[in-house]
Amino acid sequence: MKTTDLDLLTSVSRPAVSPDGRLAVVSVTRPRVHADAYTGQLWEVTTDGSAPPRRITRGFRDTAPRLSPDGSVIAFIRAEPKGPPQLHVVRYAGGEPVALTDELLGVGAFDWSPDGSRIVYASRVAEPGRYGSVEGVSAAAEPARRITTTKYLANGLGWSTDRHTQLFLVDLPALDAEPFVAAVASGYPDAVDPAVRGDGADAKPSAAERAGVPPVVRLTDEPVDHDAPRFSADGSEVLFVASRHDGRDDDLLSGAYAVAVPAPGDTSSGVPEVRTVVSHEAGLGIAEVASVEGGRIYLLAQELGETGVDFVARNTALYVRDADDAAPRVLTDAETVDLGGSGITVEDRDAVLVLNGSRGTVQLLRVTADGAVEALVDDQVEVTGVGVGGGAVVVALTDPRTHGDVALVRTDRAPDGGSALVPLTDFSAPLRDEGIRPLHELVVEGRDGYPVHGWVVLPEGEGPHPVLLVIHGGPYAAYGVHLFDEAQVYADAGYAVLLCNPRGAAGYGQEHGRVIKERMGTVDMDDVLDFLDGAIAVHDTIDGSRAGIMGGSYGGYLTAWTIAHEHRFQGAIVERGFLDPELFTGTSDIGTFFGEEYTGHDEETRRAQSPQAFAHQVRTPTLVVHSEDDLRCPLSQAERYHLALVRAGVETEMLVFPGEDHELSRSGRPRHRVQRFEAILDWWGRHLPVAGGAR
16 A cells, blocks of 8 residues: 555445345545545445445535434435535435535534434534624634633634534424525515415525525533433433533533423424433443433443543443433443443344454444343454344444445354354455555563564565554554554555554553553553564564654654663654643643643653653654644644754654644545655655665
């Protein structure tokens, strides 16, 4: 894979499965370098493989398909090149999509009512006068912001306290109705379209009608974010997650809440009263809530300790609450099962499906209300989404040979019956045609006897090849068995690539992750160096005398820390790094808790784990890469570190990408992603050249 193959990286959404289980709908998106944008459409996939996948929409970027309960209508999010994403619906049988929203800041999560007549959705609501809500008022002309909270920024968004997420309800309109056409200025100010006015009506069209969308009912208005909306099983309420308590500035706790659903057509009763389902006093950070028949509630949540901020390496677990007055009880073992990347897919009243990160894979689990756990998919894959319908279970996944595809799960297979998966698509075939290097799994025994797990990607040829030690972010994240574009690009250029999950990483239990709490740069550094030595010993095509080190976010931290204490590398790349824990507090969007929970509250303890404090010890040529709008690890982290390297006499350069945030390497503008790859390969070409020149 070369830098120019970015266009071939298709990603597949969570499948929406028809009620009879015969069909699934997914969105397939990919970068388009020539357009400097991401595009995508909806595709139909037959679950018996009787027909090839077919594209069923042709929007610029159509994503997040959800089928109505009877399967007759697809709801989805459509984004035009220069507009915010809006909720649309289209008949499954065909026809032109109909817009349901015209929200200034776009639409996020949404859910169908059980009877298929309504949809609840989340949308950020701008304070008057901000974000284009008043024509002619630019960002620079907006009034000053009065900040009364310590949580007022969000990476990828910017200011957050003046555009909270609120919930809205919209009725599904008649999809064959005549579209609204606005009246022209004609001297008749009361002229309206008869299609809107109706028989004998003389009212002026509403703002929604003028935009050509149905009217909506607002369900929430408190100045906090209301997330993950879902209808209750009987359709009488909308459940959601929020931090509504007075001390929310000082913790990470959240609760589950509900609002009653107004009667159809009722737009005059005001915002409904909020009912508490699970209070923040349960000590949980709740991510999602789902209702099943009989009033049973399932939750995905983290325990956050006595302080409410003890988030380090806390796995997300599945909880259930059987009655209104019962406390949630945990169904999965938070020490060993990590549902942090999951959602809740209801299979029936007594069982739900969730995703578990384990040793670089993501398994599909079925969990019953009495706590029985069954792995439906435990192959060497990462399941990224699941849909159910008519007894069929369909997943989206990635593995070493696909960046995103769809498969049917064999739920009735015997324990030794081979793979649980029946492939239904092959969207990554064009990428494989360009050449994909395989993953070689490796476990190395570290200096203290601790096993270090990871993978090696080797370039073509007998070598010896220079080697890149690539460290993941997080730190409570993990490399896995997915097709990783970075490893493939570097291997194609002639480098052996090492990817490991040192202590501090996710997927190996909470103890594995929490051991570096207030001990960053200790056993985690030992583990990555031991993995390097172990890979060199196992693979004789690797030239251990020619090594580079690189990483982003926490990977940038551990790279910067390592080169201050180990001088064996010919070059280093420190990207979007967490480099100065002291400066991080009060400048990052997670600066109220992250740095202190990982490196401690004592100033001396934090400095003892700070790459910035040890930058004067660096001798390795270092490229510092950062994004101008990174609010997770602000640009100041890179600027101060780069200056310290300059003053220490280190050969260094800093590369700053305008308009990008912390997610540049994963979802930044496609042209910037290509430029980033080119800059990285240029750096390695100068400091760690491949024999015979880079390919």
